[in-house]
Amino acid sequence: MLSVNELQLGYHGGQSVIKNLCLELPENKVVGLIGPNGCGKSTLLKGLCRLIQPQSGSILLRQQDMAQLNNRQIARQISVLPQAQTNPEGLSVRQLVEYGRTPYVSHWGKLSATDNQIVDSVMHEMSIQSLAETPLEALSGGQQQRAWLAMVLAQDTDIIMLDEPTTYLDISYQIELMKLIRELKEKGKSIIVVLHDLNQAARYCDLLVVLKSGELKMMGTPIEVMTETMLADIFDVQAKVIIDPVAGSPMCVYV
Template identity: 90%
Template sequence: MLSVNELQLGYHGSQRIIKDLSLELPENKVIGLIGPNGCGKSTLLKGLCRLIQPQSGNILLRQQNMAQLNNRQIARQISVLPQVQTNPEGLSVRQLVEYGRTPYVSHWGKLSAADSQIVDSAMHEMAIDSLADMPLDALSGGQQQRAWIAMILAQDTDIIMLDEPTTYLDISYQIELMRLIRALKEKGKSIIVVLHDLNQAARYCDLLVVLKSGELQMMGTPCEVMTEAMLAEIFDVQAKVITDPVAGSPMCVYL
């Protein structure tokens, strides 16, 4: 799906954040990016969807160099929900979700009946049908987050990237969202998600990519990655790793 070769990423006037990173990300998996604060998780996600340009190295999207693709070509393959969203003033919930169809509509921006049906489906999936005509800035943080996720679903790409998507969500909606991510994977989607909750990452992800100080430390299944030694070395915490009695995944119990 994505091939990263000797990638270096940073921001204007700042030092490198991602340093000489190389990895292969397979299709049809839920891939969690984990690591301590400041390790480069969000920066890597921005680089993978070309929100920021590589300082060196390259990213191949299905064997094509992303530097040679235009924004519309990328937007038809990758949708992304950043960590922080700016709510456009005066925009209704439905209008926001409709923006997800932008890569597919003509320059006139008129939605087809099929586009409108996809928007309706995305809003229903995130349980925001009743909020369709509400101004976005009148919603709670959790409701706004669900509206933004609905926009991503309306974009209907094969690859979905989410940066800490459970932020602002109550625990019930966090569980619902992670189950939705698993359901999307069953529909053939590939999801790359930044997560802080390690138990959530272990329970819902197929693969975990562990970063520290901008460098790849390890990559593997939750059972391979989530060890007491890794938690001590990467996160500087003492913990016991046991089996989740419900999901059967590894679960951290911090000491």
């Protein structure tokens, strides 16, 4: 799906955050990016969807160099929910979700019947249909997060990138969201998600990519990656790793 070759990423006037990264990400998997604060998870996600340009190296999207693709071509294949969003003043929930259809609309910007059907469907899926005419600024943090997620789903891309999507969500909506991610995978989508909750990552992701100081340290299944040695080396914590009695995934219990 995505091939990263000798990738360096950073910001204007600063040092590289991601350093000489080589990575192959497969189709139709939930891939979790994990690592301590400042390790480059969000920077890598921004690079993978071309929100920031590589300082050097390349990213191939299905064998095509992303540097050769225009924004609309990328937006029809990759949708992304950044870590922080700015709510446009006066915009209603439905208007925000409709923006997800932008890569498909004509120059006149008019939504088709199919576009409206997709918008209705994702608003129902995210339980925000009753908030359709509500201004974004009138919503709680959790409601705003669900509205932005609905916009991403309305884009209807094969690849979905989410940067800490459970932020501001209470535990019931966190569980709903992670289940939704698994359902999207079953529908053929590929999801790349930045997560801080390691047990959540181990339970819901097929593959984990472990970063530290901008470098790839490990990549594998949760069983392969979630070890006491990894937790000590990467996160500097002492923990026991046991098997989750419900999900059968590895679960860390901090000492």
